[in-house]
Amino acid sequence: MSAADEKRDYRLPEGGTWGNAYKLAAGVGAVGLALAAFGYVTEPDRFAYSWLFAFFVVLTIALGSMFFVIVQFATAGAWGITTRRMSELLMSGIPVLALLFLPVIPHIDTLYEWTHVGHHEEAGHGDGHEHGDDDGHEHGAGPSESLVGANVAHAQDGHGGDHGDLDPFSIHVHTPYEAANHHRILEHKVAFLNLPFWAGRAIFYFLVWILLSLTYFRWSTAQDESKDKALTRKMQSFAPASIILFGLTLTFAAFDWIMSLEPTWYSTIYGVYVFAGSSIGVLSLTTLILLSLRSHGILGDAVNVDHFHDLGKLLFGFCCFWAYIGFSQLMLLWYAGIPEEATYYHWRFADGGWATVSVLLVLGHFIFPFFFLISRVPKRRLGMLAFGCSWMLVMHVIDIYWFVMPYAQETGQFAPHWMDLACLVGAGGVYLTVVFFQMKRFPLIPLGDPRLPRALHHVQTQ
Amino acid sequence: MTSDETPEHDDDDLESEDDLEDERGEDEYEEDDDDSEYEEDDDASEADDDASDEGEDASDEDEEDEEDEDDGEEPEEEPEADAPVKAASEPPTPAAKPPVAASPPPKEAAPPPAGSRPALYLAEFDDVGACAKAAARVRDAGYEKWDVHTPYPVHGMDDAMGLPSTKIGIISFVCGMTGVTLAILMMQWMNGVDYPLIIGGKPADAWISMGPIIFELGILLTGFGTVFGLLHLCRLPRHHHPVFESERFKAASDDRFFISVEAADPRFDLDKTRALLEGASPTHLELVEEDL
Numbered sequence: 105m106s107a108a109d110e111k112r113d114y115r116l117p118e119g120g121t122w123g124n125a126y127k128l129a130a131g132v133g134a135v136g137l138a139l140a141a142f143g144y145v146t147e148p149d150r151f152a153y154s155w156l157f158a159f160f161v162v163l164t165i166a167l168g169s170m171f172f173v174i175v176q177f178a179t180a181g182a183w184g185i186t187t188r189r190m191s192e193l194l195m196s197g198i199p200v201l202a203l204l205f206l207p208v209i210p211h212i213d214t215l216y217e218w219t220h221v222g223h224h225e226e227a228g229h230g231d232g233h234e235h236g237d238d239d240g241h242e243h244g245a246g247p248s249e250s251l252v253g254a255n256v257a258h259a260q261d262g263h264g265g266d267h268g269d270l271d272p273f274s275i276h277v278h279t280p281y282e283a284a285n286h287h288r289i290l291e292h293k294v295a296f297l298n299l300p301f302w303a304g305r306a307i308f309y310f311l312v313w314i315l316l317s318l319t320y321f322r323w324s325t326a327q328d329e330s331k332d333k334a335l336t337r338k339m340q341s342f343a344p345a346s347i348i349l350f351g352l353t354l355t356f357a358a359f360d361w362i363m364s365l366e367p368t369w370y371s372t373i374y375g376v377y378v379f380a381g382s383s384i385g386v387l388s389l390t391t392l393i394l395l396s397l398r399s400h401g402i403l404g405d406a407v408n409v410d411h412f413h414d415l416g417k418l419l420f421g422f423c424c425f426w427a428y429i430g431f432s433q434l435m436l437l438w439y440a441g442i443p444e445e446a447t448y449y450h451w452r453f454a455d456g457g458w459a460t461v462s463v464l465l466v467l468g469h470f471i472f473p474f475f476f477l478i479s480r481v482p483k484r485r486l487g488m489l490a491f492g493c494s495w496m497l498v499m500h501v502i503d504i505y506w507f508v509m510p511y512a513q514e515t516g517q518f519a520p521h522w523m524d525l526a527c528l529v530g531a532g533g534v535y536l537t538v539v540f541f542q543m544k545r546f547p548l549i550p551l552g553d554p555r556l557p558r559a560l561h562h563v564q565t566q
Numbered sequence: 567m568t569s570d571e572t573p574e575h576d577d578d579d580l581e582s583e584d585d586l587e588d589e590r591g592e593d594e595y596e597e598d599d600d601d602s603e604y605e606e607d608d609d610a611s612e613a614d615d616d617a618s619d620e621g622e623d624a625s626d627e628d629e630e631d632e633e634d635e636d637d638g639e640e641p642e643e644e645p646e647a648d649a650p651v652k653a654a655s656e657p658p659t660p661a662a663k664p665p666v667a668a669s670p671p672p673k674e675a676a677p678p679p680a681g682s683r684p685a686l687y688l689a690e691f692d693d694v695g696a697c698a699k700a701a702a703r704v705r706d707a708g709y710e711k712w713d714v715h716t717p718y719p720v721h722g723m724d725d726a727m728g729l730p731s732t733k734i735g736i737i738s739f740v741c742g743m744t745g746v747t748l749a750i751l752m753m754q755w756m757n758g759v760d761y762p763l764i765i766g767g768k769p770a771d772a773w774i775s776m777g778p779i780i781f782e783l784g785i786l787l788t789g790f791g792t793v794f795g796l797l798h799l800c801r802l803p804r805h806h807h808p809v810f811e812s813e814r815f816k817a818a819s820d821d822r823f824f825i826s827v828e829a830a831d832p833r834f835d836l837d838k839t840r841a842l843l844e845g846a847s848p849t850h851l852e853l854v855e856e857d858l
Contacts, residue, residue, distance in 0.1 A: 428781075431777055434774060435774050435775070435777055435778070438768075438774050439766065439768070439774075439775070441766070441767070441768075478739065479735070480731065480735065563721040563722050
């Protein structure tokens with residue numbers, strides 16, 4: 105450390121690129137929001153998917169940052185202390201996500217087919233008593249005409265009435281038998297996928313996330329002034345339980361909000377897949393912000409090449425982890441070939457254009473970054489690292505796009521829409537405005553952390 | 567911290583011993599009171615002791631207590647503990663400390679007896695900072711066949727020694743890619759061409775079902791490449807090295823830091839090399855000989 109670094113207070117200077125970054129984010133975000141609002145009025149159905157996609161991109165990054173903060177306390181590692189505050193700042197934007205989630209709520213009828221199942225049941229029981237005392241589980245014994253009929257009737261009431269006699273959500277349902285089977289599966293899931301429980305879970309997730317993120321953020325920033333070691337002990341002792349909570353809430357949020365877009369499909373590894381992607385997102389974004397701060401001379405040598413090397417290693421590691429999880433999911437579903445499971449990949453490898461995106465993900469989300477990031481060189485040449493992180497961030501966004509958007513077109517076509525970008529810019533802008541504004545209020549490294557000197561002097565062994 | 571800062575800046579750049587010590591597990595050293603010299607505050611690297619002690623305090627309360635006691639005692643104890651004992655047949659106990667004074671070390675003036683030849687100079691340091699600085703001197707003098715022996719990995723020593731980046735990564739990578747290629751060729755040939763079997767209605771040469779094998783064979787050969795490549799780079803297995811002729815060298819796995827400069831080095835010279843090493847103020851310097 106040079107003498108200049110010792111005197112540094114690690115705060116954003118007034119003005120300058122980073123001092124005004126929140127204004128830029130707010131301006132760009134406002135434009136995005138305005139466009140999204142326009143789309144909300146003109147094409148509400150498309151807006152629902154576009155916004156869910158944008159929301160989930162921001163959510164994965166925010167939650168990933170929370171994981172990155174907590175895991176540093178769980179491991180009590182010293183190397184990443186100077187990079188931790190940036191993740192904490194990203195984490196401090198989590199409460200905003202509760203607001204960003206609100207536009208999804210009016211559209212749950214559009215997004216989630218399972219919201220209609222309950223209605224059908226009421227209608228079915230109202231129709232008459234041909235089912236007798238059967239509960240939903242018994243319907244599968246033989247797909248009855250009445251079920252199919254009710255399903256079709258419902259479809260005509262709903263959004264897809266002009267698409268013939270099949271449920272608009274079930275683009276892969278071609279025969280009455282399939283329709284009945286499809287419906288039977290949904291009825292099996294009513295105990296979990298019903299509106300009150302779903303809403304209660306969503307509230308629970310946000311409560312957990314807001315509580316964890318704000319608590320950790322408050323403790324860590326309080327330590328800047330007090331230098332109180334007890335705070336570090338406290339954060340460490342809560343870290344393991346917090347990680348468990350994080351893992352469960354992230355997994356079930358992914359189930360609830362993304363996986364249930366195709367409610368007959370399921371994959372138990374899905375939460376892990378989302379977690380891998382969110383780690384990639386947050387590592388890329390954190391590294392990019394730190395690189396920019398460094399190139400503006402704001403951080404001095406607090407985050408040095410060795411720190412960036414470590415961040416790059418983590419990024420590479422999670423890149424492989426993502427591929428491992430993604431492949432595990434693909435291979436099991438492909439091998440089993442059970443119809444209701446195979447649909448997920450069927451639509452993503454069918455002729456509708458999504459096959460191109462799927463191949464792009466394999467090549468761009470794993471193969472290319474694997475060979476690009478594996479060597480020591482690009483992790484230590486900061487320009488190359490910046491490129492790698494930007495690349496991975498874009499790939500992460502495409503990955504989420506690939507989660508959500510195949511359901512936006514009833515025909516399963518790949519059809520990008522301007523509103524996707526508008527929503528992403530809008531939601532991302534709102535979130536980053538808060539994060540960048542927080543950056544002005546707090547030091548950019550945790551000055552009170554007792555291990556800070558070791559992090560400042562972090563050196564790699566070769 | 568960049569490489570050029572590492573060994574030269576006495577006051578604050580090098581991590582303190584307390585810090586470095588984290589890497590080798592405290593407990594084994596804490597059992598024995600005599601071993602408490604590990605916590606000593608050395609001139610060359612004391613600057614961060616306070617700060618890093620705090621760090622350890624927060625991370626481990628047990629550690630904190632023990633260390634605090636130790637820290638209080640050491641500086642006084644240390645000068646008294648230095649009766650130089652040249653243990654001939656038993657490993658040097660911690661009590662057998664060498665002279666701490668940086669004055670010219672005892673000369674090994676006796677000419678080499680017949681039937682043996684100089685193998686290497688072995689300079690001993692009881693402080694990692696001094697050892698790193700001495701390593702930088704040897705590096706700058708242009709020696710090639712020399713090494714540093716420390717009880718634990720020392721951050722920054724790579725730079726102090728001027729070591730180039732290891733080649734193990736390249737070896738592992740090449741082996742791994744060989745494994746991947748072999749797996750693909752093998753399965754495409756066996757399943758796709760030579761003896762196609764339709765299993766579960768899947769194409770015989772489907773890529774997805776080959777994924778695990780590609781992965782496993784890639785990992786297997788990467789592991790082989792890493793282990794055997796490392797053995798090769800370390801010139802192992804090797805039955806004997808003259809550095810083990812020195813009784814003092816046993817402390818290299820305990821609490822001392824050594825630099826050995828081998829006689830096989832083209833720049834090796836009995837007098838000049840000795841002068842170079844003496845200039846770095848080792849606590850002990852000896853000429854190790856090996857039998858012919």
